[in-house]
Amino acid sequence: MSYLTKIHRKLILKGINMDTYFGKIKCIKIGKVVTEHVGTSEIEFLSAIKKYPVLEAYLSKTGFIGDEQGDTEHHGGENKAVLFFSSISYNRINSLYNYNFEFDGLAYYGENLLVSHMNEENVCIGDVLGIGDAIIEVSQPRQPCRKLSTNTGVNAMAKIIYKSGLSGWYGRVLKEGTLKQDDMVVLKKRRFPDLTISVMNQLMIDPTSNPFLLEKALQADSLGNAFRTSLENRYLYDSYEHLSYQTWE
DSSP, X not given: OOHHHHHHHHHHHTTOOTTTEEEEEEEEEEOOOEEEESTTSSOEEEEOOOOEEESEEEEETTEETTOOOSOTTTSOSGGGSEEEEEHHHHHHHHHHHTOOOOTTSSOTTOOSEEEESOOTTTOBTTOEEEETTEEEEEEEEOOOOTHHHHHHTOTTHHHHXXXXXXXXXXXXXXXXXXXXXXXXXXXXXXXXXXXXXXXXXXXXXXXTSOHHHHHHHHHOTTSXXXXXXXXXXXXXXXXXXXXXXXXXX
């Protein structure tokens, strides 16, 4: 009997509907804005990527109370109120690249919620999740930036996240509420089963790889505007490059 099957059996015995159980909150993390440096240089920037565990926190429409963002142009806001990361993805990155990052301490990837069982391959755009008192809708994958490299001490980390697709994902808050460590995640609704976070990341790498899913993604009203714009621009760039290549041929 698999580990997950054992968990399912225990939950069934407790009277929990297994059709909706999706995972569990292993850690909640929040952080304050501090001054960071790029590598060993004197170049400074403001960031709150260094987030640390708390046992519970109140989730508002724009994020956890007490959590801050150093770059409010690209982070935070209602479409990026909370950043999820999977314990499965932590372990996969560790295994693939021989790292030893532990997920129950510092948020190496800037995550607010570290979750079990859920990952980029089984979470979809538009998924509505019940956690504690709150309700959250999955809005978009996280797009990696250079701060990941600074926070992990791995120069290539942003590229690793981009190419591996182990990105984590953002959620918008439909209903505010308190979340606690070990709260269960309940899948309340799934609107776009084809648009997993993994699929969205692949479309960002190569938007011409699946025109059907690209169109579906761009029309999905749950998709965050920032990601939609990036995806549209990526498609236009690839189309232009392809057209230019054909012209010169």
